[in-house]
Amino acid sequence: MEIVxxxxxxxxQKIIQRPLQQFEVIRKAVLPILQAVRQEGDKxxxxxxxxxxxxxxxxxxVSNAEIVNxxxxxxxxxxxxxxxxxxxxxKFHKSQVEEVKKISTMDGVECWRKSVPIEKVGLYIPGGTSxxxxxxxxxxxxxxxxGCKEIVMCTPPDGRGKIHPAILYTAHIIGIxxxxxxxxxxxxxxxxYGTATIPAVQKxxxxxxxxxxVAKQLISQEGIAIDMPAGxxxxxxxxxxxAEAEFVxxxxxxxxxxxxxxxxxxxxxxxxxxxxxxxxxQRQLAQLPRSEIVRDALDNSKLILVQNIDEAIELVxxxxxxxxxxMLENTEAxxxxxxxxxxxxxxKYTPESAGDYASGTNHTLPTNGFAVAYSGVxxxxxxxxxxxxxxxxxxxxxxxPIIETxxxxxxxxxxxxAVRVRLKQIEDHKK
Amino acid sequence: MEIVxxxxxxxxQKIIQRPLQQFEVIRKAVLPILQAVRQEGDKxxxxxxxxxxxxxxxxxxVSNAEIVNxxxxxxxxxxxxxxxxxxxxxKFHKSQVEEVKKISTMDGVECWRKSVPIEKVGLYIPGGTSxxxxxxxxxxxxxxxxGCKEIVMCTPPDGRGKIHPAILYTAHIIGIxxxxxxxxxxxxxxxxYGTATIPAVQKxxxxxxxxxxVAKQLISQEGIAIDMPAGxxxxxxxxxxxAEAEFVxxxxxxxxxxxxxxxxxxxxxxxxxxxxxxxxxQRQLAQLPRSEIVRDALDNSKLILVQNIDEAIELVxxxxxxxxxxMLENTEAxxxxxxxxxxxxxxKYTPESAGDYASGTNHTLPTNGFAVAYSGVxxxxxxxxxxxxxxxxxxxxxxxPIIETxxxxxxxxxxxxAVRVRLKQIEDHKK
Numbered sequence: 100m101e102i103v104x105x106x107x108x109x110x111x112q113k114i115i116q117r118p119l120q121q122f123e124v125i126r127k128a129v130l131p132i133l134q135a136v137r138q139e140g141d142k143x144x145x146x147x148x149x150x151x152x153x154x155x156x157x158x159x160x161v162s163n164a165e166i167v168n169x170x171x172x173x174x175x176x177x178x179x180x181x182x183x184x185x186x187x188x189x190k191f192h193k194s195q196v197e198e199v200k201k202i203s204t205m206d207g208v209e210c211w212r213k214s215v216p217i218e219k220v221g222l223y224i225p226g227g228t229s230x231x232x233x234x235x236x237x238x239x240x241x242x243x244x245x246g247c248k249e250i251v252m253c254t255p256p257d258g259r260g261k262i263h264p265a266i267l268y269t270a271h272i273i274g275i276x277x278x279x280x281x282x283x284x285x286x287x288x289x290x291x292y293g294t295a296t297i298p299a300v301q302k303x304x305x306x307x308x309x310x311x312x313v314a315k316q317l318i319s320q321e322g323i324a325i326d327m328p329a330g331x332x333x334x335x336x337x338x339x340x341x342a343e344a345e346f347v348x349x350x351x352x353x354x355x356x357x358x359x360x361x362x363x364x365x366x367x368x369x370x371x372x373x374x375x376x377x378x379x380x381q382r383q384l385a386q387l388p389r390s391e392i393v394r395d396a397l398d399n400s401k402l403i404l405v406q407n408i409d410e411a412i413e414l415v416x417x418x419x420x421x422x423x424x425x426m427l428e429n430t431e432a433x434x435x436x437x438x439x440x441x442x443x444x445x446x447k448y449t450p451e452s453a454g455d456y457a458s459g460t461n462h463t464l465p466t467n468g469f470a471v472a473y474s475g476v477x478x479x480x481x482x483x484x485x486x487x488x489x490x491x492x493x494x495x496x497x498x499x500p501i502i503e504t505x506x507x508x509x510x511x512x513x514x515x516x517a518v519r520v521r522l523k524q525i526e527d528h529k530k
Numbered sequence: 531m532e533i534v535x536x537x538x539x540x541x542x543q544k545i546i547q548r549p550l551q552q553f554e555v556i557r558k559a560v561l562p563i564l565q566a567v568r569q570e571g572d573k574x575x576x577x578x579x580x581x582x583x584x585x586x587x588x589x590x591x592v593s594n595a596e597i598v599n600x601x602x603x604x605x606x607x608x609x610x611x612x613x614x615x616x617x618x619x620x621k622f623h624k625s626q627v628e629e630v631k632k633i634s635t636m637d638g639v640e641c642w643r644k645s646v647p648i649e650k651v652g653l654y655i656p657g658g659t660s661x662x663x664x665x666x667x668x669x670x671x672x673x674x675x676x677g678c679k680e681i682v683m684c685t686p687p688d689g690r691g692k693i694h695p696a697i698l699y700t701a702h703i704i705g706i707x708x709x710x711x712x713x714x715x716x717x718x719x720x721x722x723y724g725t726a727t728i729p730a731v732q733k734x735x736x737x738x739x740x741x742x743x744v745a746k747q748l749i750s751q752e753g754i755a756i757d758m759p760a761g762x763x764x765x766x767x768x769x770x771x772x773a774e775a776e777f778v779x780x781x782x783x784x785x786x787x788x789x790x791x792x793x794x795x796x797x798x799x800x801x802x803x804x805x806x807x808x809x810x811x812q813r814q815l816a817q818l819p820r821s822e823i824v825r826d827a828l829d830n831s832k833l834i835l836v837q838n839i840d841e842a843i844e845l846v847x848x849x850x851x852x853x854x855x856x857m858l859e860n861t862e863a864x865x866x867x868x869x870x871x872x873x874x875x876x877x878k879y880t881p882e883s884a885g886d887y888a889s890g891t892n893h894t895l896p897t898n899g900f901a902v903a904y905s906g907v908x909x910x911x912x913x914x915x916x917x918x919x920x921x922x923x924x925x926x927x928x929x930x931p932i933i934e935t936x937x938x939x940x941x942x943x944x945x946x947x948a949v950r951v952r953l954k955q956i957e958d959h960k961k
Binding site: 265322439495 | 607610617659820871878889896923926940947
């Protein structure tokens, strides 16, 4: 990990640059997959599954028997943990339900807004080295609270054509029963266009490798909504003298183990902390099975010394980190100054892994600097907000002339006429 | 306008198809503009302004003197109307402010969510045949309520290098003072990349012609957020025997005058209404100056007869209209059944033009069927929601083992270690 000492502001942009993504090559590989699935449907899905997952499942849809089996295969310990995480995530996302407020903007003019579930949503759960049942919780729970009618889940099969039981068990307790053994760009294509087996949806959620990411980006240009643009995972830690090197090191490593392209930053005022963290990383790294991935990620990463904590916060606001950990003596004042971040972890007993799994917040967050303008996944992501209005005859007599004046000034005569014909009828009635 | 009588369900998709958009040709025209502005900055802006707007303004930024002048040039009537619309729109959008709720998901585990303004936003206001000061209200007011620090506005100059005074006056009362005389794809590029004169922003809002739309789509792929994908404006009206043909006709026409590619639909159970609406359209059309545009739009449009109102609502939910007008005897039950729409207008005295100008709701809405998964512009559009969490030592003792179990099962050992090192320290302290 590179140490950067007291960089002047003009160097900040360079220092906080993310590792570059090469999408063009991947785009060229993904486009024909999308096209094939659109044209050939299940036939193409079968072909790509054989090609990439090296397996030909008997059926793409997970059977009831498989779901029932998964309940037996998951240990009681893990079941209890998943249930508690479910409880916490449910509670936090349920608190995001918005009440309808009718606003009378003028006498007789009532406006309101109602959140309505997106009817058909698709959840993508990556396969690969880790069975990410936590992502099933993070996407499935808000989809259920929202009341989405059709929740479809795709996740790649393993070499025996199976899905990890923890993924099936988690989907089961949430109440998701349409699960398909399809992964990669072909899964995104299936949920975007629909096949004979897999229904088309209106919005697609979930993380994935670069193929999945690019496939989502491409189908979003065709009008299918996606949760957010994605990049590699990242964390920034802002720490002062009160921080413990052992905790800082563990948090940096836990982000670094996500992938070779992950990035982790420590921004601190303390020379000693930098030294101690470096040592602690070496010590802890020796105990980690995924040390190769971690080492690559640490190559993208930096320990940055700054003059004071205000400068640290300014720098980290520029970075707009997916995860931001504040280990500071006086956190409260600093929390108020955070303007760009996906999710913030406050204090020394709040590891980022709490939010990844179980505390209640969502772990699907904006990466790659997108936190300047995008929010993480929440209940809102599974709903759209429709506005409504109702105007009484008396209300129209008040607001009507205002609309007419404005429409006239914008040279939109028919807009004016829509008011005029109504006001005329109201006046005629009075006679 | 084509009349479609009692179409069977299998024909619905065909009937409610939108007019096709040809983006590929426009994309080829827009890409070099984006590239030129990125590389040459103001120089390219000057060149394209001369080419497309046929004018070379002395300065791109609107001066204080121009703003002061605009206050004199707008009539008192129009000022009063704009101020009342401002009041209503402000009141409705202010009601969307979300309070921070701290949720204790478990003992010692606190999670909350805070809306934080997007720092730098860009508003695009189209020029062309209508001076759309109403769009200044619709984008500027929520940007101000959100508390966006930098609000930049671009709008094309007229042939004399001027901006319409109503646009400047409206920006002035909202408190937007960085206004640039730049339009088209070059304006979007300027706000995306920044030039010496025009600052780069993090999210770009606003309607526009196909060049603007495609430019927004292209820069959104580069990570700059946009309000929503856009298509031509549209309205669907669901009406029964209680509807008045004169009102229905006026609403259809007011949508049709937006552009040649607009689409309007009437869905009704009443043969007589269809006949009367056709006649009323002819009568009203004779009084409209924009009749050529309207005629083209009506060619894309349909009067659809259905068996009953439930079927009408089902059809219109399939269409997912930007604007939906319900003129029904029993509206309340039907309002509940609306699941896909941008904004809904209820009852016979609620013309769509009320929402376009002054009632309080936003007029920037999802078109082209995007209403199935997208919301219109609201206060949320100018903010991102950051989640926060804070766990106490006691809280971590409760939730820690759950996180460890889950991290272990996902084979993410460093995630587990981030909890372990902390729990160990807490236990050591107790000794």
